[in-house]
Amino acid sequence: xxxxxxxVVITARPSYSRVKTVLKAIKNHPALELQLxxxxxxxxxxxxxxxNYIEKDGFTIDAKVFNVLEGQNLTAAAKTTGIGILxxxxxxxxxxxxxxxxxxxxxxxxxxxxxxxxxxxPLAHIQGGEVTGNIDEKVRHAIxxxxxxxxxxxxxxxxRVIKLGENPEMVFNTGCPSIDxxxxxxxxxxxxFNPYQKYGGVGAEPDLSNGYLVVMQHPVTTExxxxxxxxxxxxxxxxxxxxxxxxxxxxxxxxADGTTTGIRAFRExxxxxKVHFFxxxxxxxxxxxLNSAKALIGNSSVGIRECAYLGVPVINxxxxxxxxxxxxxxxxxxxxxxxxxxxxxxxLKNGKAEVSxxxxxxxxxxxIAELLEKLPLQFHKTITY
Numbered sequence: 382x383x384x385x386x387x388x389v390v391i392t393a394r395p396s397y398s399r400v401k402t403v404l405k406a407i408k409n410h411p412a413l414e415l416q417l418x419x420x421x422x423x424x425x426x427x428x429x430x431x432x433n434y435i436e437k438d439g440f441t442i443d444a445k446v447f448n449v450l451e452g453q454n455l456t457a458a459a460k461t462t463g464i465g466i467l468x469x470x471x472x473x474x475x476x477x478x479x480x481x482x483x484x485x486x487x488x489x490x491x492x493x494x495x496x497x498x499x500x501x502x503p504l505a506h507i508q509g510g511e512v513t514g515n516i517d518e519k520v521r522h523a524i525x526x527x528x529x530x531x532x533x534x535x536x537x538x539x540x541r542v543i544k545l546g547e548n549p550e551m552v553f554n555t556g557c558p559s560i561d562x563x564x565x566x567x568x569x570x571x572x573x574f575n576p577y578q579k580y581g582g583v584g585a586e587p588d589l590s591n592g593y594l595v596v597m598q599h600p601v602t603t604e605x606x607x608x609x610x611x612x613x614x615x616x617x618x619x620x621x622x623x624x625x626x627x628x629x630x631x632x633x634x635x636x637a638d639g640t641t642t643g644i645r646a647f648r649e650x651x652x653x654x655k656v657h658f659f660x661x662x663x664x665x666x667x668x669x670x671l672n673s674a675k676a677l678i679g680n681s682s683v684g685i686r687e688c689a690y691l692g693v694p695v696i697n698x699x700x701x702x703x704x705x706x707x708x709x710x711x712x713x714x715x716x717x718x719x720x721x722x723x724x725x726x727x728x729l730k731n732g733k734a735e736v737s738x739x740x741x742x743x744x745x746x747x748x749i750a751e752l753l754e755k756l757p758l759q760f761h762k763t764i765t766y
Contacts (some may be wrong), residue, residue: 384414387753388443388478390469392421392489394431398664401508402485402746403563404440412754416476420446420465421489422632426698434663442470448492455605456637458488466491473500478760480505483528486521487632488602493741494527498643502759505530505753507558510538510545512704517602529759532749534686534740536708548762555748556741559664563687564743574666576627580659584648587625587655594619594725595671596628598679598704600636601701608639611699611716615678616647618721619656626656627670676708676728684711690743692751694728696721708737 387407391397394595407415425429435442438525448464450457469492472482483498485508512518525531525545533539534557542552549614558616577586583623587593590714598615600608631640644658662670668687671677677684680702684695689708697713698721712727714720 382412384412384413385480385754385758386416386476386478387480387482387526388416388418388473388476389420389482389484390420390490390493390662391423391431391435391484392465392493393416393423393487394661395486396436396487397423397492399557399559399560400482400746401664402558403482403507403749404746406746406750407448407753409749410754415440416478417441417442417712418446418469418476420492421449421468426461431461431661434661434744437663446749446755448752452638454636455602458540458602462488462492465489466496469493469496470500472575473497473502478502480753482507482753483524484508486511486517486524488520490524491520494524498527498760500558503530503760504528505532507555507749508534508538509534510540510542510543511535511706513700513702514529516561517701518568524699529762530752530756532745534751535599537706544686553748553752553755555752556743557686557746558745558749559683559687560690560738560741561743562664562745566672567691569669570737571673573669576659576662576666576670577657579666580662582657582659584657585627585654585766586657589627591625592675593625593627593687594678595674596626596678597631597681597683599631599701600640600641601680602636603700604700604758605636607638607716608738609635609643612640612643614645614716614718615698615721616644616651616653617718618725619678620647620651620721621655621718621724625654627674628656628658629662630660631707632660657662666702675724678725686740689737689739690741692734694731694734696724703754706739707733708739710734710737 401471446468480503483493509525510533531552532555539554680698695711712724
């Protein structure tokens with residue numbers, strides 16, 4: 382009997398970390414054939430060349446789709462999506478997958494969903510049903526309506542997808558695949574690698590032995606005009622605290638130019654004596670780094686998901702993760718230097734947070750692969766409303 386062909390599309394650095402264990406489980410499943418497609422910013426050096434880590438991890442890439450238009454603005458995002466539909470349609474026509482898998486909520490994922498839907502290819506969506514209050518939420522819910530199978534990360538997300546009119550028999554709370562990796566490294570104590578030697582980067586190289594902060598702050602698409610002002614408040618707070626800090630470059634979203642320009646301009650006038658900047662890091666190393674950090678500051682979903690499982694304290698800035706399920710580790714603040722400093726001081730006083738399994742317990746990849754093998758192939762909807 383021929384294997385069921387599962388095409389997984391990776392469009393950005395975070396997407397790979399989110400589904401690495403799913404890729405492994407599909408690859409190792411005797412009844413499944415993995416077709417891996419890497420596209421958009423996952424191919425670009427400017428955003429960390431996630432493709433390099435994918436290949437290093439031993440995955441064979443079946444197709445690469447270069448579709449990102451430079452600009453980091455709304456027009457570029459829309460046109461990038463359009464090019465993605467054109468290119469992915471050709472790739473799907475060549476590979477002829479039985480199921481296409483798309484991940485999360487970034488604008489590039491919309492191209493995957495539209496191309497698969499119009500080509501009558503069953504579509505599976507990982508991480509649907511969550512709410513954040515920005516453009517990602519619109520994209521996420523739109524993909525939910527295009528998708529045939531829903532692998533959600535929490536129980537409230539499952540309930541929300543069903544309320545959107547999806548067939549409950551096709552909605553599964555699998556947990557988040559990124560928690561699988563967090564589970565694997567949860568017992569690692571301290572850093573087991575030198576981040577400066579392994580990943581380069583720029584800036585100071587502060588001593589990390591007595592603790593450090595991690596910053597990962599992306600622009601908010603619906604507030605992109607303010608991205609420079611937003612990042613400046615965080616820079617001022619980190620500069621004033623003067624603690625060892627490892628800072629990661631933002632995603633390729635509308636407003637990214639404002640964020641990066643803000644960082645570069647601030648560095649011209651402030652020494653940032655204890656701050657080091659990285660483009661990217663392998664998923665496992667990044668989680669090891671977080672697990673030993675005093676806190677994560679910014680607005681990345683890793684603070685909401687993996688850090689909840691690991692008990693890493695998080696200062697979540699602004700609206701990007703608005704209304705997402707939280708564990709016990711998050712303090713929400715506005716784009717305000719004083720609020721950020723006060724929150725960091727509170728966390729430094731209280732230490733590690735209580736752990737939470739709100740996003741699963743560490744076996745998501747295997748569960749999703751089993752479902753992809755067993756589910757009936759369908760690209761039509763059962764009306765439930």
